[in-house]
Amino acid sequence: MSSPSSRRRLLRAATSAALWRGVVGIALFFAIWEAASLVKLPFLRHVPAPHIVLESVIQTVQTASYWSAVYISAKRVAIGYIIGVVLGVPIGLAFGVSRLFKSTFFPVFETLRPIPPLAWVPLSILFWPTMEMTVVSVIFLGSFFTVVINVLGGVETLDIRYVRAAVSMGATPWQVFWRVIVPAASPSIFIGAAIAMGLTWEIVVAAEMVSSVGSGQTGLGATMWQAYVGGVIPLIITAMISIGLAGLIFSAVIWQIGAYATRWRRVV
Amino acid sequence: MTRGGGLSIRNVGKVYNPDDMDVVALQDFCLDISPGEFCVVVGPSGCGKTTLLNIIAGFDTLTAGEISMDGSVLTAPGKRLSPGADRMVVFQHGALFPWKTVLWNVTCGPVLQGRFSRTTAEAQARQLLSRTGLQGIEEQYPGELSSGMRRRVELVRALMNDPKVLLLDEPFRALDALTRGVMHEHLLELYDLARKTVFFITHDLEEAIFLADRVVVMTTRPGRLKKVIKIDLPRPRDHRVLTTARYGALEEEVLEAVQEEARKAFETGERELA
Amino acid sequence: MLGFAIVLAAWHLVTAILEVPMFKKIPPPAVVLREWFTPDPFFGVSVYTPLYYSHIGYSVYRAYTAFALAVLLGVPLGILIGWNRKFREFTFPLIETLRPIPPLAWVPLAILMLPGTEPPVIFVTFIAAFFATVLNTLLGVQSIDRSYFRAAQCLGFTRRDILVHVVVPGAMPHVFVGLQIAMGLSWVALVAGEMIAGKRGLGYMIYDAYSMVQIPTIIMGMLTLGFLGYFSSAFVRYVGRRLMAWRAF
Numbered sequence: 001m002s003s004p005s006s007r008r009r010l011l012r013a014a015t016s017a018a019l020w021r022g023v024v025g026i027a028l029f030f031a032i033w034e035a036a037s038l039v040k041l042p043f044l045r046h047v048p049a050p051h052i053v054l055e056s057v058i059q060t061v062q063t064a065s066y067w068s069a070v071y072i073s074a075k076r077v078a079i080g081y082i083i084g085v086v087l088g089v090p091i092g093l094a095f096g097v098s099r100l101f102k103s104t105f106f107p108v109f110e111t112l113r114p115i116p117p118l119a120w121v122p123l124s125i126l127f128w129p130t131m132e133m134t135v136v137s138v139i140f141l142g143s144f145f146t147v148v149i150n151v152l153g154g155v156e157t158l159d160i161r162y163v164r165a166a167v168s169m170g171a172t173p174w175q176v177f178w179r180v181i182v183p184a185a186s187p188s189i190f191i192g193a194a195i196a197m198g199l200t201w202e203i204v205v206a207a208e209m210v211s212s213v214g215s216g217q218t219g220l221g222a223t224m225w226q227a228y229v230g231g232v233i234p235l236i237i238t239a240m241i242s243i244g245l246a247g248l249i250f251s252a253v254i255w256q257i258g259a260y261a262t263r264w265r266r267v268v
Numbered sequence: 269m270t271r272g273g274g275l276s277i278r279n280v281g282k283v284y285n286p287d288d289m290d291v292v293a294l295q296d297f298c299l300d301i302s303p304g305e306f307c308v309v310v311g312p313s314g315c316g317k318t319t320l321l322n323i324i325a326g327f328d329t330l331t332a333g334e335i336s337m338d339g340s341v342l343t344a345p346g347k348r349l350s351p352g353a354d355r356m357v358v359f360q361h362g363a364l365f366p367w368k369t370v371l372w373n374v375t376c377g378p379v380l381q382g383r384f385s386r387t388t389a390e391a392q393a394r395q396l397l398s399r400t401g402l403q404g405i406e407e408q409y410p411g412e413l414s415s416g417m418r419r420r421v422e423l424v425r426a427l428m429n430d431p432k433v434l435l436l437d438e439p440f441r442a443l444d445a446l447t448r449g450v451m452h453e454h455l456l457e458l459y460d461l462a463r464k465t466v467f468f469i470t471h472d473l474e475e476a477i478f479l480a481d482r483v484v485v486m487t488t489r490p491g492r493l494k495k496v497i498k499i500d501l502p503r504p505r506d507h508r509v510l511t512t513a514r515y516g517a518l519e520e521e522v523l524e525a526v527q528e529e530a531r532k533a534f535e536t537g538e539r540e541l542a
Numbered sequence: 543m544l545g546f547a548i549v550l551a552a553w554h555l556v557t558a559i560l561e562v563p564m565f566k567k568i569p570p571p572a573v574v575l576r577e578w579f580t581p582d583p584f585f586g587v588s589v590y591t592p593l594y595y596s597h598i599g600y601s602v603y604r605a606y607t608a609f610a611l612a613v614l615l616g617v618p619l620g621i622l623i624g625w626n627r628k629f630r631e632f633t634f635p636l637i638e639t640l641r642p643i644p645p646l647a648w649v650p651l652a653i654l655m656l657p658g659t660e661p662p663v664i665f666v667t668f669i670a671a672f673f674a675t676v677l678n679t680l681l682g683v684q685s686i687d688r689s690y691f692r693a694a695q696c697l698g699f700t701r702r703d704i705l706v707h708v709v710v711p712g713a714m715p716h717v718f719v720g721l722q723i724a725m726g727l728s729w730v731a732l733v734a735g736e737m738i739a740g741k742r743g744l745g746y747m748i749y750d751a752y753s754m755v756q757i758p759t760i761i762m763g764m765l766t767l768g769f770l771g772y773f774s775s776a777f778v779r780y781v782g783r784r785l786m787a788w789r790a791f
Contacts, residue, residue, distance in 0.1 A: 021628065022634065022635030023635070025631075025632040026635055026639060094782045104545040105548075108549045114729060114769075116732075116767060119733050123761065126568075126754070126757060127567060211662065223645075228650035228653075234652075236651065240643050240647040241643070243643065244647070247642045247644070249758070351692065352695075352698065353696060363687070368788075376707070380697065
C-alpha cells in the first residue's frame with residue numbers, strides 16, 4: 001500500500017514534532033538516570049546505570065533459560081486468561097440479562113472481587129494439588145472479575161431501544177439475546193478482555209514470586225525473584241522490562257482482535 | 269448599548285485537509301450585514317454555514333478572502349482571530365457550565381474580564397433574568413432546568429457580555445417544536461430590546477423567515493451565496509404572522525431556492541464536517 | 543442476601559457435610575466464623591484481639607498514605623498532561639513506557655532504593671494508584687466538550703480562568719472514576735507488597751498464617767481485605783458525589 005499519499009503520511013508522522021518531543025522525554029529520563037548513577041547518589045546506590053542494564057538485557061536475551069521463562073509465564077497467562085474469559089463472559093451476560101441472577105449472586109461477587117489476587121495465593125496453594133494449578137487459578141481469578149464487570153457494564157449501558165426494535169419485529173428472547181445484546185455488548189466485552197489481559201501479566205508476577213519455590217518451572221516472575229535473592233540486580237530490571245513488554249504485546253493483540261471483530265464501529 | 273457590529277464578508281474561502289484530501293467548504297462567499305440587522309443563513313447539511321460562523325467567531329481560520337467589522341479587518345489568511353465577547357456565540361447543544369450556578373454562568377464574562385465588580389454584575393444579572401421571566405433560579409444548576417430555560421439563560425449570558433454581533437449556531441435545534449415556537453417569540457423580544465447584529469444559522473425555514481430581516485440561502489458544498497431574500501414582515505412579530513399571506517409568499521420563495529440545494533445535498537450524501 | 547446464604551450453604555455443604563476430598567483442607571464456614579468472633583482465638587487473631595486491629599491499622603495507613611500521594615501527584619500531573627499539548631508530547635511516551643511494568647515488579651527495586659520497611663510497601667502501592675489516577679485524569683480533561691472551551695474563550699477567560707473554572711471541574715467526574723479504580727488497585731498492590739516486604743498488615747497476616755497453616759486466619763484476612771477494599775471505594779464514591787453536587791440532576 002505504498003501509494004504517494006500514504007508515504008507522505010508516514011513521512012509526516014516520522015518528522016512530527018510530537019514524536020521527537022516524546023523521544024526527548026524518554027531520552028532525558030535515561031540521561032538523568034545515567035548521570036545520577038555516575039554521581040553515585042545514595043538513593044540509587046544499588047541501582048545499576050542504564051548502560052549496565054542494557055548489557056544485561058542483550059546478554060540475557062540470548063540465553064535459552066530466558067525464553068523458557070517467557071514461555072512458561074506466557075503459557076500460564078494464556079490458560080488462566082482464557083478460562084477467565086470463557087467463564088466470565090457468560091456470567092457477565094447473565095448478570096446483565098437476568099435480574100434474579102444478579103440480585104442473588106452479585107453481592108457475593110462484589111464482596112469477593114476486591115480481594116487482591118495475591119491474597120488468594122495461600123489458600124490456593126493449600127487447595128490445589130500442584131503449583132501450576134495454583135498460579136493458573138490466581139491468574140484466572142484476576143481476569144475473571146475484570147471480564148465480568150466489563151461485560152456487565154456493556155450490557156447495562158446498552159440502548160434499550162435496540163431490544164425494543166427487535167421485539168417489535170417479532171424476535172424471540174433467544175434471538176434478542178444472540179443477535180442484539182451480545183453484538184451490542186461486544187465492544188465492552190473486548191475492552192474488558194484487553195484490560196484483563198494487561199492485569200493478568202501483573203498477577204503472574206505476583207503469583208510466581210510467592211509460589212516460585214518448589215514449582216520446578218521458572219517463569220519470568222520467578223526469574224525476577226531469584227535475581228533479587230541472588231543479588232543480580234541488572235537481571236531484575238531486565239525481567240521487569242520483559243514483563244511490561246509482554247503485557248503490552250498481549251494486550252495489543254487482544255485489542256486488535258477486538259477492533260477487527262467490532263469494525264462496524266468505525267463509522268466516524 | 270453599543271452600536272456598530274456591521275460585518276463585511278468578502279470572497280471568503282475555506283479549504284479543509286482531513287486525511288490528505290482537499291475539502292472546499294466555502295468558496296467566494298460574499299455578504300454584507302448592516303449593524304443591528306437580524307441575518308439568518310439557511311442551507312442543507314454540510315453546506316458550510318457552521319464553518320462560516322466558526323470563522324467569524326474565531327474558532328477557525330479562513331484560507332482566502334477577508335472579514336471586517338465596522339471597517340477594520342477582523343481576519344484574513346495569515347491573520348489569526350481570537351474569539352471574544354464582541355462576537356458572542358450561543359451554541360447548538362448549549363454550553364452553560366453545568367458545574368456552576370446560573371448566576372455564575374451569567375456573570376462570569378463581565379466579572380472575569382474585569383469590566384464589572386461581582387456585586388454590580390450580579391445585580392444586573394438578576395435584573396436581566398427577571399426581565400426574561402427567569403427570576404428565582406439564580407442559585408440552581410443548569411442540570412436542574414428544562415432545556416428551554418437553559419437556552420434562555422444562555423441568551424441572557426450572551427447579552428450580559430454586550431456583544432457587537434450575536435452568533436447563534438442552530439440554538440433551538442434540540443428543542444421540541446412547541447418550545448421552539450415560544451423561544452422564537454422570546455428571542456425577538458430580546459432582540460427588540462437590544463437590537464444587536466445577529467448572525468443565525470438554521471435548517472428550519474419557518475424559523476428563518478419568522479426571525480430574520482434577511483434570509484441568506486447558501487448552496488450545497490462548496491458553500492456560496494445563492495440568494496438573499498428580504499423579509500419585509502413588520503416588527504414586532506408574533507406567531508400570528510405565520511398564517512398571513514405575505515408569510516406564505518415568502519416561504520414559497522425561500523423554499524424554492526433551498527429545495528434545489530437540499531436535493532443536491534441529499535443525492536451526494538453530504539455529511540457535516542464541523 | 544440470598545446469594546450470601548446460598549454460597550455459605552454450598553461452602554458448608556462441600557466442606558462439612560459431603561466432605562469432598564479436594565476441599566479437604568478448607569475449613570467449614572462455622573469454623574472460620576467461630577475463630578473470627580471468639581474472644582480467645584485458637585490461632586491468636588480475632589475480632590477481640592488487638593493484633594487483628596493492629597494489622598488492619600497498618601494496612602489502612604499504608605493504603606491511604608499511598609493513595610493520598612498518588613492523588614496529590616497524579617491529579618495535577620494528569621491535568622497538566624491533558625491540558626498542555628507540549629508537555630504531553632514530552633512526558634506521555636515516557637509514562638506509557640513505565641506504566642506496563644506491574645507495580646509488584648517494582649518491589650525488589652523499591653527495597654533496594656528506599657530505606658526501612660514502610661517506604662518500599664508504600665511506594666509499590668503508590669505506583670499502582672498513581673498511573674491509574676494520571677490516566678483517568680488525563681481522560682477526564684480530554685473528554686470535556688469542546689464547546690465549553692469555546693464558550694470560555696468568547697467570554698474572555700484567561701488561560702488560568704479556563705484551567706480553574708473549566709478544566710478542573712469538567713474533569714472531576716472522570717477523575718473520581720479514576721480514584722475509585724486507583725483505590726482498588728492500591729489494595730491489590732498493598733497486599734502484595736506486605737506479603738513480600740512487610741512485617742505487619744493484613745497481607746503479612748495472611749502470609750504468616752499460611753506459613754503456619756492457620757487456614758481460618760487466612761480466610762479471615764481475605765474477607766477483611768474484601769470488606770475494606772469495598773468500603774474504601776464506596777467512600778471515594780461518596781466524596782465524589784458530595785463534591786459534584788451539580789451532577790445529581
